[in-house]
Amino acid sequence: MSAAMQQATVPAGRARPGKTWSAQLSRRTAVLMVAPLVLAVLLLVVYPIFKLLYDSLTQGDGPGNYVEAVSSKAIRRAFVLTLLNSAAVTVLSLGLGAVLAWTLRLARRRLVTALVWAVVLLPFWMGVVVKNYAFALLLARDGLVNTALRALGIVDEPVQLLYTPWAVIAGMTYTMIPYAVLALYPSMSAVDLELLNASQGLGASRSRAFRSVLLPLVLPGVIAATAIVFAISIGFYVTPVLLGGAQTPFIATVVGDDIFTFFNYPRAAAASVLLLAIALAAIGTAAKAVGFKSLRGGLG
């Protein structure tokens, strides 16, 4: 006979006399269980961010680090490039991601659903470096895209695609589409298709049904996805280095060079704080608009 059976025969009242039954932990046990994670998060998430902020204001030229970072032509250019490219990536990822998420919503056949989910998750499966490697091969001077463009007679000479902002945008969009789909899908799958049928039955055109019925319903998902995709995009390091090269310096590339080539950590810290502030502003705005819950739901 197992110990569990024997224990189960002991009357409850004798096992724990005088106790009220509750699934709740005593506060002391709960604190002990949470403590290791809290310690790790304090040391490796909170402390690094505060140290970054503190260092950027006290090391080197103090607050002048920010002046230096903003007045440096290279960094200013990198910031503009980073923000513009990330905005383009956000628009493209949301556009293509929305089409894919809606396809998933409408698909009836299991094969279609499985195939679309598979291509949506492919970038996760490929891994960060491999994706960029694939794009580097596709966009090279003698790569498949150039070969196709020449075969179709669109261009006569191979065009420079790699090491341009376009290559970076393509590679980053590929990476961010899964995030966009995962953030959009919950709100799309909650849409009642009858509402769309009803609006069209009442005489609305498809585009009118899209604008006036579908869009308002999925708007929280769209806002959450926009913030998530943009905040992650502005920190990209691997893609700008591999596909953008020296001609397309992202803020991440510049910051890396500041640390490892110019040994100018204070300026790198200032630029990093600015980058974090922009991401927080994007996330904060979205959280205010749709609530923390939608944002958290958008992460999976």
Add this chain to the structure above:
Amino acid sequence: MTTRSGKVGDRLFSLAGRVGAVVAFTFMAAPALFIVVLSFSNDKFIGFPPKTWGLDRYTSVFTSGTWLDPISLSLQVAALAALLALVLVVPAVLGMKRGMLPGAGLIEATAIAPMLFPIAAYAVAMYAVFAEAGLIGTFHGIVLSHAIHAVPLVVIVLSTALDRVRPELELAAMTMGASRARAWVGITLRLLTPAVLGGATLAFVSSFDEAVFITFLGGPGLVTLPKMIFDSVQYGVDPSITAIATILMVVTAGLMLGATQLRKDVR
């Protein structure tokens, strides 16, 4: 008249949607297929379509020696990072969900936050802390950084899963005489096992794939597989990367599908 132009508009609208879906599908599928096709080529240089077919790229991965050390380092780091992330997160999530701690929401939010940090800025912050603590270029440092990088994923998976395990089940076991520890091990943890394994898999994959922290924190000595691929893509292309990439894709897909399946079992 209005209905006819309306119908034309409708057709155009759904046509645009279909074209968009095909474009998006192709855009997502093409790079992966391209790499897989190239990996089965025996040509000396990479070219599409391949002129000769074969498994040379695969054999050279395992015979050339360049790739085995990075692969073994990546496996070790990923296994330890996943384990550490679990040790930190599993008790914490139980404590937060069953303990009614004030501030539990704040703790969870702070633990998830790094997922939304621009990774480059976070890497600079970690670089400063690691330099201060003498952890740059150390094995333990990399494990630590990968573990904290994986924590958000594990927190999300486990806290979603635990929300579905009803505390009444533990209560029922306890009223029948089981101690709290026994109720947890026998009921809650058993029900959570799929989520724990799923979270561990995601943590493992995220560490195995990590390329930014290792660049900032790894120093010159520690070369994980992503770092090795990163460097060789930057400084000249070794065609056997296509074979490694294909193997990685298949293994990662298998692991992640397994993890998703495990997560579904809890529901």
